[in-house]
Amino acid sequence: MIELKPIAIKDISEHKFFIRYYQRGYRWTEQQVCQLLDDIDNFTPREIKDTTPVEKTFYCLQPIVLKNLSSNAIPDRVLEGSWYEVIDGQQRLTTIYLILKYINEFWIGKQKKPMFSIDYETRENSVQFLSNLKFNEDDLTVAIDKNNIDYYHISKAYQAIRDWELSYREKYKEYFSSEKFLDNFLNYSKIIWYEVEQEENSIKLFERLNLGKIPLTNAELTKALFLSTDSFSELATETQRIKHYEIASLWDDIEHKLNEQDRKFWSFITNKKREDFDTKIDLILDLIAGKSASDLDTLHTFLWFLNQSKTPVTDSASSSLSMAWERIDNFYHTLIEWNNDRELYHLIGYLVSSKRIKGYDKPSLNQLVKYAMSHTKDEFTAHINKHIQDSISFGFTEDSVTDLSYDKNKAVLFNLLLLFNVEVYRTSKTIDDFYPFKQHKSNQWSLEHIHAQSSEGLDQTKKEQWIQWLELHLPVLNELKNQPEFEIDPAINKMISESQDYISNNITLSWDRFNTLFEKINKLLSSKNDPNNTQMHGLGNMALLSQPNNSVLNNSAFEVKRRQIIKLDKEGSFIPICTKRVFQGYYSDAGSLEPKYIWSPQDQETYLKEMLDTLSNYIPYDFDNSNNIALLFELNSTTPLSEDDL
Secondary structure, three states, X not given: OOEEEEEEHHHHXXXXXXXXXXXXXXXXXXXXXXXXXXXXXXXXXXXXXXXXXXXXXXXXXXXXXXXXXXXXXXXXXXXXXXXEEEEEOHHHHHHHHHHHHHHHHHOOOOOOOOOOEEEEOOEOOHHHHHHHOOEOOOOOOEOOOOOOHHHHHHHHHHHHHHHHHHHXXXXXXXXXXXXXXXXXXXXOEEEEEEEOOOOOOHHHHHHHHHOOOOOOOHHHHHHHHHHOOOOOOOOOHHHHHHHHHHHHHHHHHHHHHHOOOOOHHHHHHOXXXXXXXXXXXXXXXXXXXXXXXXXXXXXXXXXXHHHHHHOOOOOOOOOHHHHHHHHHHHHHHHHHHHHHOHHHHHHHHHHHHOOOOOOOOOOOHHHHHHHHHOOOHHHHHHHHHHHHHHHHOOOOOOOOHHHOOOOOOHHHHHHHHHHHHHHHHHHOOOOXXXXXXHHHHOOOEEEEEXXXXXXXXXXXXXXXXXXXXXXXXXXXXXXXXXXXXXXOOOOHHHHHHHHHHHHHOHHHOOHHHHHHHHHHHHHHOOOOOOOOOOOOOOHHHEEEEXXXXXXXXXXXXXXXXXXXXXXXXXXXXXXXXXXXXXXXOOOOOOOOOOOOOOOOHHHHHHHHHHHHXXXXXXXXXXXXXXXXXXXHOOOOOOOOOOHHHO
């Protein structure tokens, strides 16, 4: 059984550490040494609430993996007393030794701090070398041993400690306190003592650690916390064994679930990439511990669970460690329940995937689980619906709906469109599938103008973009001229001729000439009832579309986009269901006299009404009773922001 515990530097003074032959020598750079010294000096211990006796936070060093050595474990080497084989962490341990040695030599008088021992199997005189490591009295420099690569780097590190102190005292004269540093170093700097069973093969374990197959992640350390020798020691031996088995079994189940190839569960609970987690259960643990993206403490989650395991429990038969495990157990099974529930899957999946908007505090999964555990399902569903309302709220009143715009409310527009797509899946009586959050999160999304807004999105310096735009629109122009029901612009043949000339010989094509031709073609492919596309920035002209920075397609007319989207769909690209329906004519007004390749104001109104009807549970304003639903998309917008602002 493994043993895991944080241990202060002052408490390892009696130990002896042995570095086996399979380990590489000491290689820390001066920069690494100085960074450690800076971290220790900058650390300020804080009291931990509700601890008796009062405990303080500590600076946590990376784990050291150890194994107890028997006296005859090393051939040709007599080991007297109790020794530990260092499987991982010898670089940190050696540096700690050098810092402690320096403190004894320069800061402390006759009452030296006790020193632990380090012995290297490949360096028979290593103990003596470390003991005799000193500075020259004349210039306070270390005699560098250039004949031995290990001793060379150790000597350089020791010199770096001296240089750091001198530089620090010079730079921050009155601020540097050796007493504060000493207290931080000895009492409030702790290593994670990770002791494995003696039966463990040291070389194989070393290889796995260094190959990254079992890195000492927060998950590894947290697991060890629950499965260590003294965990649940209040239980009878057999009961303790069963408890350990149950934890190990569920731990494997969670890891397996998060590793499922279909990624349905993973994509439901997070927007993070699975590839960023070596150990997938780290995601669950991070969510419970409330680790933020800005938290630089690599062991934040483990330390959170460690503190939870020490928090006194009142009026309970369970230990603090048991309750810490129950948090994981309840959290995971709650997520599984939501993942299998059609309604909650879609509602919570939307909240996880939605954009943050100003003035709305988006809940974490941890917060939602806590609420669910203390309320009925109906109360929880109402709670979720309120959060969804808030995620799309922009002041739903008759006077303010016209304020919703592409340039000011992009996150809200995105959320409305995402919710529309999700709700179509959730409420449909003919769609059995769940909304595919996996495909959704495999793409970068933008707000797409269903009909082109203008040429402003095209680069005025990239002629190849202009040519591509003309190439996409030319087939549509050729088709239009043969449509008797279409009122042909007298100049359409000239547009076709100009386009062909510029495509075949673009030397004479300037931005001004292209832009003039763009406006003519765009006007031709716009609604007769709205030739200037005054509603182009409204919700009725917006859809979600994933495409890799395709400025040409973004600035294309409806019919061109329709053909391209059909092509993308046939090629297997994920097109959200509502976006697909837009370009399939699902929302087109049956009474419109305009051809199918025009996205008319009537089509926009039909599309918008369908959206608002679908989202009626979350919009606290009765749009059906509004005298003019078109107010929502008749917006006077300024120049739109880039899609990167989503």
